[in-house]
Amino acid sequence: DRHDRWLCMMYPRLALLRQFLRQDGSIFISIDDNEVQSLRYIMDEIFGASNFVATILWQKVYSPKNSARHFSEDHDYLLVYAKRAEIWKPNLLPRNEKQDSVYKNRDNDPRGPWKTGDLSARNYYSLGTYEIVCPSGRVIPHPPVGMYWRVSKDKFLELDRDKRIWWGKKGDAIPQIKRFLTEVKQGLVPQTMWFYTDVGHTQDAKKELLQVIDFPDSDSVFITPKPTKLIQRVIEIGTNPGELVLDSFSGSGTTGHAALKLNKAYSDQEARRFILVEMEPKIAREVTAERVRRVAEGYDNAKGENIEGLGGGFRYCELGEPLFYKDG
Numbered sequence: 001d002r003h004d005r006w007l008c009m010m011y012p013r014l015a016l017l018r019q020f021l022r023q024d025g026s027i028f029i030s031i032d033d034n035e036v037q038s039l040r041y042i043m044d045e046i047f048g049a050s051n052f053v054a055t056i057l058w059q060k061v062y063s064p065k066n067s068a069r070h071f072s073e074d075h076d077y078l079l080v081y082a083k084r085a086e087i088w089k090p091n092l093l094p095r096n097e098k099q100d101s102v103y104k105n106r107d108n109d110p111r112g113p114w115k116t117g118d119l120s121a122r123n124y125y126s127l128g129t130y131e132i133v134c135p136s137g138r139v140i141p142h143p144p145v146g147m148y149w150r151v152s153k154d155k156f157l158e159l160d161r162d163k164r165i166w167w168g169k170k171g172d173a174i175p176q177i178k179r180f181l182t183e184v185k186q187g188l189v190p191q192t193m194w195f196y197t198d199v200g201h202t203q204d205a206k207k208e209l210l211q212v213i214d215f216p217d218s219d220s221v222f223i224t225p226k227p228t229k230l231i232q233r234v235i236e237i238g239t240n241p242g243e244l245v246l247d248s249f250s251g252s253g254t255t256g257h258a259a260l261k262l263n264k265a266y267s268d269q270e271a272r273r274f275i276l277v278e279m280e281p282k283i284a285r286e287v288t289a290e291r292v293r294r295v296a297e298g299y300d301n302a303k304g305e306n307i308e309g310l311g312g313g314f315r316y317c318e319l320g321e322p323l324f325y326k327d328g
Helices: 002-020 036-047 153-161 202-212 226-236 254-265 281-297
Strands: 024-029 052-059 077-083 112-116 176-180 244-247 273-276 298-300 306-308
Touching: 002 036, 024 036, 024 226, 036 052, 036 077, 036 176, 077 226, 202 226, 202 254, 202 281, 226 254, 244 254, 254 281, 281 298
Parallel strands: 244 273
Antiparallel strands: 024 077, 052 077, 112 176, 298 306
8 A cells, every 4th residue: 555655645746747857858766675676667668668768776874773674774776767768868977097097108109008808708709719829938829818819819829919908017918908097988887776875875965064054953854865976977878968858856955066067167168057946835945945055155163163055046936826626
């Protein structure tokens, strides 16, 4: 019965959200274990199973809960569907210094920093079983057991002539392919495991919220807000500059906060716009809108420090009279 009521509440909203999406649009839905299975069923029905893109696991906590009855739940899910999966493509995530730091230039190659990649693989390759002679004279009679060289012997010799093979410092190691930083994608393909070290956790989210909004008591604080870094990643993957983000369960206003942070970080690009919908009037006025106003204009945080505003702004609107009654 509980699942049934939840489905009856969600179904018309998801059907309407699908209509709102552009043909190349996507929808990300945060959900926990209680309803993830139910959500997959109605999303497949409304969007079509062929438009399912991925299930992302977000590590929402950073330490186990010793009070857990069975398992300490570390993650929530983000279900990703596209209006038309055949035309939707996720944006690449920007590379960071840590990812680039693995590229070195151990032989002073004029093409710049590089890292090694395996020359062998498990996939069968009919031309991948030849003998290799190292510069030191060592003979490698065949690839490692159960493996095949990734390229033919002709291609291997061509790579070696182009100094794209690393033989180790002494010239006698199993050869590896050099992959140059300048030749890799200038971004990372999004993965389905999102760790709190990259996108924050629930405690981060609560701290962010308490820095901006003055709640009257602990019971008034949102139990499950989202960290801005998590929503920033969603927006970066799912939208381009100048496009419109809709959050139909906006709650504490994290999506608006995250969009303004992105606009500030990429001020040379057209600003992303957002629509936040919150059905509870008191929350809409005192939390959702107030948070976005403060982070846009600037505010004094919980420590009394003045935090500079991110810029931007919004218009606050209320729903008018219903166009349809319950009987249609």
